[in-house]
Amino acid sequence: MSEHTHHHDVLNELRPQHRALRTMIPDVYRGFAELSNAALTSGALDKRIKELIALAIGVVAGCDGCIASHAQGAARAGASKEEAAEAIGVTFLMHGGPATIYGARAYDAFCEFADAETNTAAGSPR
Structure with a gap:
């Protein structure tokens, strides 16, 4: 397991x-x-886009559980880090300063799950 497992936790x-x-x-x-x-x-x-929308809503709602769940869902659906970052960027426009806090958390969550998916696909244990 990686040292960065907060969102899995x-x-x-x-x-x-x-x-x-x-x-x-x-x-x-x-x-x-x-x-x-x-x-x-x-x-x-497609599911990838819908998970990114849900991730963005989790940012606006300030819901760490929603962020973790939909970051995982988006990563599993094949979203890229660039797509996640851009979806999160829209939350800044629509929700302002608070989105910069939860947006950073959401990007960290997405990267955690995306990296785990990459490791699993490469045959490494999570």
């Missing part, structure tokens, strides 16, 4: 919290999962 920290809540409201989680799958499935926009 965010997802790992949230996993048991989601699991506990999901046992209490399984139908809500199931409905959200269906919505998420439908919204992120390739159509006129």
